[in-house]
Amino acid sequence: AQKITQTQPGMFVQEKEAVTLDCTYDTSDPSYGLFWYKQPSSGEMIFLIYQGSYDQQNATEGRYSLNFQKARKSANLVISASQLGDSAMYFCAMRGVGDMRFGAGTRLTVKP
């Protein structure tokens, strides 16, 4: 069975600093995709970044990067130069064979 774990229920970061949101996963699927979504207080789910399990390089999208360590089964999201608008819930998700599973989320608060 697939499992996604986000161990940080809440994180605080100072504006303009970088922050890492942790995500570990467990799967026996040989190939899978990892995704991060942002959910602001308005409730929508916004796709941020994708990492394929066979990708050789860590994914990057603007200020978002994914620190993918396959042997450790971790896919941490790094947000550089945090902005006040980054305050939101962040969900890690994985899809291998079967449906997409989400972690419990991390609430990030950016302090001015």
Added chain:
Amino acid sequence: EPEVTQTPSHQVTQMGQEVILRCVPISNHLYFYWYRQILGQKVEFLVSFYNNEISEKSEIFDDQFSVERPDGSNFTLKIRSTKLEDSAMYFCASSVGQGVWGSSVADTQYFGPGTRLTVL
């Protein structure tokens, strides 16, 4: 930029009533999904739909739920007889592909803004 749309944004219903939640997926996407999120909890998969049939469903998706693509653009979720515990945010999502192994960026699911369902 194309996006998934959902209507209504908020639905209030009485227990035992039927509700239909509507979604318009992104036009060139082939795979459609419904998820729910009970307040403060994680996002849970309900069902995936491709080529006019259900491809996967979770244990949550029991006989009270059904999905339909009534025309070329809409994708609907029907709850036949709502219960108090059906109160949640319901998200529709769509993707270009759904690789067997889920390892392509084409598998990325784009979510709609959600419908908040309140069952009284």
